[in-house]
Amino acid sequence: MTSPVTAPSDLDAPPPLAADEPRTPSKRPLSRRLIPYFLVIPALITLLVGMGYPVGWQILNSFREYGLAQQFGQAPEWVGLDNYIGLLTGSEFWTVLIRSVVFMGATALATMIIGIGLALLMKAIPTVPRIILQISMLLAWAMPIVAQMTVWNWLIDDRNGVLNWALSQLPGVDFIGHDWLQNPLSFFAIASIIITWASVPFVALSVYAGLTQVSEEVVEAAQLDGAHGLSMLRRITLPIIRPVLVILLLLQMIWDLRVYAQIQLLQGFGAAGIRYDLLGTYVYGLGVGQGKFGVAAAAAMIVMIFTIGLSWFYVRELLKEDD
């Protein structure tokens, strides 16, 4: 399940002045001017406690030696960039980082291609099959992550899973007893398939909504000019919905890079260890698992800077759309 996209549509537009409000704020009575601040205080406190403090802690401790000894009361010592240098000069972090980026690229791309394909299909078919497809997409989209993973784990179960049964129906193939989670490559392929299955509905329905906005006149004019099929798609339709596609792709990349719950759950189902780690589970393992909180904070900071970089493009795209 994913959150809908919110556009910061009127970021720079303050609310219009109410009729009884004088132009210059200072002329209003003090009590009136203080109202918005009182309204904002609870939200500010929440953000500071829940987000501000952890981020601050993380920044500080990424520059400190904070291991098991510090857990038991020894004062953490400043070590400058040592945590970062240790991570970036070792091979372990890079392996996990590159693996995560590849995983993100493959999953986001597959999600986008299938999602766009389904949206185009929905546009081209009669209402009844379209609604059936949409409902089925909503069902998959609405499933809680834990339920998704549990069901898929049952589908790929080595002895009684439907997948192995179906594959074994092929002549000369026997998959009964095959464990899909043992081999790391197969582990990540399964993870990628599950995440794609779960994220395609959001992409397909959003792109479909975008497609219905493409005006009939433009399409007809292009048809008169001789555009058909693929050329229509490439020259007319896709360019028009390009902003939607860019935002969706960025969101998919951000989400697929941050994927944690699915990997954690799959590991619990039968394959634990660093060979099966992506960034989220790796950072968690460093900190809570091994007690290297300083190093974990540094790793988390690198991940954070990386995702904020990606998100920044996303926000910029949204703001651009607004112009």
Next chain:
Amino acid sequence: MKTKASTGRRVGAVVAIILAVMWAFPVYWMINSSFLPASKITSLTPTWVPFGGSWDNYKAVLDGSTGFGAAMRISLSVTAIALVICIVVAFLGALAVSRFRFKGRKSFVLAVILVQMLPAEAMFIAQYKMIAGLNLLNTIAGLSIIYVAMVVPFTLWMLRGFVAGVPADLEEAAMIDGCTRFQAFMRITFPLLAPGLVASGVYAFLQVWNEFALASVLMTSESSETLPLWLRGFSEPTQFGAVQWGQVMAGSVLVAVPVIVFFMIVQNRMTSGMVGGAVKG
């Protein structure tokens, strides 16, 4: 030409139905398996339709020894606490942002957006240390604090849109008719906002109710598991024996069905125009 197009549409329709079946299959399979007895589940040929199935798996899950009830109580408490606080806090913030001009307004709005960009997955360690420092690991209070912070920015953002959608003109008209500002707000704006509050509330509910990752970090003892954590524990093989897939699927259905129902409700609310005719009519 025409026949070619209609053949294409028919092929497209068939492909769409096949894809619909593929996408819904895991959901169907969950429901199907939840009604099957262990003998059918462990048979080497799958049972496609739960004819002659029973509610036994559900009874087994609900009978108390599985921990479903306890996890349900914890999930309900955490969700209720987080949701009430979140709605109040976010609503006040949304009012300030969309009804008042004040110094620092723009910075506040930017902060709300920026906070949403922070990857929760990279803050586990810090949040874990903070809650551990407060001695609130494995407590409803500890998890609720983190959840409120998790959902407030998005809820505030969503409510801001709804509040801005109710024109201030309506309130002013009521004030000209003799209402005080507060009365005008309570009688005019608030009722118009109700659908928006419900929609934002349901979204916040879904996020908190489904949340798995933070809960797995902050609620490590078995007696403080939320429903998602319970389902994970229930579906992992133990040294005592193989996974009871029928019961696990019944558990999944119990966790998923309320969520699916709520999700479908908001889907509709979100698309129908909120206060479309309020000004015109």
